[in-house]
Amino acid sequence: MEAHFYEWANLLVRWAHVVAAIMWIGDSFLFMWLDSHLTPSERSKQPGQDAVVGELWMVHSGGFYEVYKRKYLKPGEMPQDLYWFKWESYSTWLSGALLLVVVYYMSGSGFMVEADGPLSHRLAIVAAVLAIGCAWLAYDALCFTPLAKNLRVLGVFGLVAVTAVAFGFTRIFTARAAYLHTGALLGTIMACNVFFRIIPSQKALLAATKAGTTPDVTLGLRAKMRSTHNHYLTLPVLFTMLSNHFPSVYGHALSWLVLGCVFVLGVSMKRLMITKRQSHPMVIGAAIVSAVTVLVMTAPARAPAAVDPGGPKVPFAAVKQIMELRCTGCHATKPTISGIAAPPNGLVLESPAVIRDKRELIKLRAVTTKTMPLGNLTAMTDEERKTLERWIDQGAAIE
Numbered sequence: 001m002e003a004h005f006y007e008w009a010n011l012l013v014r015w016a017h018v019v020a021a022i023m024w025i026g027d028s029f030l031f032m033w034l035d036s037h038l039t040p041s042e043r044s045k046q047p048g049q050d051a052v053v054g055e056l057w058m059v060h061s062g063g064f065y066e067v068y069k070r071k072y073l074k075p076g077e078m079p080q081d082l083y084w085f086k087w088e089s090y091s092t093w094l095s096g097a098l099l100l101v102v103v104y105y106m107s108g109s110g111f112m113v114e115a116d117g118p119l120s121h122r123l124a125i126v127a128a129v130l131a132i133g134c135a136w137l138a139y140d141a142l143c144f145t146p147l148a149k150n151l152r153v154l155g156v157f158g159l160v161a162v163t164a165v166a167f168g169f170t171r172i173f174t175a176r177a178a179y180l181h182t183g184a185l186l187g188t189i190m191a192c193n194v195f196f197r198i199i200p201s202q203k204a205l206l207a208a209t210k211a212g213t214t215p216d217v218t219l220g221l222r223a224k225m226r227s228t229h230n231h232y233l234t235l236p237v238l239f240t241m242l243s244n245h246f247p248s249v250y251g252h253a254l255s256w257l258v259l260g261c262v263f264v265l266g267v268s269m270k271r272l273m274i275t276k277r278q279s280h281p282m283v284i285g286a287a288i289v290s291a292v293t294v295l296v297m298t299a300p301a302r303a304p305a306a307v308d309p310g311g312p313k314v315p316f317a318a319v320k321q322i323m324e325l326r327c328t329g330c331h332a333t334k335p336t337i338s339g340i341a342a343p344p345n346g347l348v349l350e351s352p353a354v355i356r357d358k359r360e361l362i363k364l365r366a367v368t369t370k371t372m373p374l375g376n377l378t379a380m381t382d383e384e385r386k387t388l389e390r391w392i393d394q395g396a397a398i399e
């Protein structure tokens with residue numbers, strides 16, 4: 001019953017999270033795109049219209065949209081309805097935090113920590129929350145230093161810092177939780193940017209308009225800086241969220257380095273998406289180099305297999321025994337490990353034919369990446385992993 005509840009909680013919260021994230025990131029993409037496609041407006045030359053910085057025409061959903069951007073509103077220009085974009089971000093963060101709680105903090109320890117890892121499940125949760133909180137404080141403080149004035153320098157600094165954090169996470173969490181928490185950390189920075197910096201700046205601008213005083217335009221610039229940071233973080237954060245489905249990536253021995261390269265790729269792609277009509281050899285170069293590095297790093301090893309398949313023939317009985325000891329607690333028609341309602345991903349490792357058919361997937365998870373058994377809850381030994389590998393490399397016979 002409890003597992004059934006978690007299954008549904010997981011699905012519903014995930015659904016809400018994805019919908020909220022689409023809205024938030026959609027807004028972010030649209031407004032960055034608008035900003036980069038504004039053209040100088042004739043209107044700005046009219047008397048009293050110097051706040052106009054550009055205009056843009058669009059056609060969509062059967063109508064034409066005319067947009068003007070103003071740096072600020074003058075007293076008396078306050079429109080009756082002014083739309084804010086903040087709940088998209090808050091709801092993404094709230095649903096994401098809830099999802100983290102459902103998947104990693106409440107439903108057993110296997111997703112979060114290795115059974116023989118340095119931290120208990122509870123301590124790992126404390127470490128995660130602390131790391132995320134401290135990361136926001138550190139980033140926010142950094143934004144007030146001269147370093148933040150140069151986006152490129154800040155970018156390089158941020159890349160090194162995030163890769164270091166990811167490295168640290170891989171030491172204390174499971175490979176999967178390490179990736180996800182790196183993403184959650186960046187997502188939190190993005191949401192905090194909106195909550196603590198962007199919205200308050202916009203409120204101050206409006207308050208000045210209402211009070212009839214000239215608004216301090218640096219407030220708008222400050223908000224824009226944070227919004228630009230958020231924008232560059234979108235692709236890397238989305239990658240970490242989707243990475244959960246790709247054990248060959250998050251389960252790589254140097255997964256933190258892979259993540260660093262992916263971040264370079266994501267940020268470069270974002271750059272190319274918003275700068276129009278200019279080719280940027282440096283950015284294109286960074287995108288290509290990082291993509292190739294990731295592909296090469298994660299390619300299956302060409303080095304000779306760790307075990308010699310020519311050794312003594314592994315009988316299927318030995319494999320079956322390993323499955324029963326280490327896998328079928330979860331991967332059975334009726335799982336016996338608490339918290340697992342149904343065989344994960346529908347994978348039941350009880351019949352010889354399935355074990356043979358799924359051998360490559362089993363090898364990837366239990367031998368190459370060691371991302372199975374989950375958190376090594378069933379204490380699989382390296383010897384058993386080698387036995388499995390040898391059986392698979394010998395042709396996976398089931399008689």
Ligand code: HEC
Nearest residue numbers: 110326327330344345347361362365366372373374377378
């Ligand atoms: C404590 C529970 C648990 C144990 C024990 C466990 N697994 Fe898993 N397994 C999961 C969960 C949860 C997933 C789905 C999440 C994921 O893919 O990481 C999964 C996914 C998999 C997948 C991916 C299936 C797919 O369709 O992508 C394979 C392969 C796998 N396990 C193999 C094994 C093998 C082999 C063992 C034993 C050596 C094992 N698992 C032990 C929980 C477990």
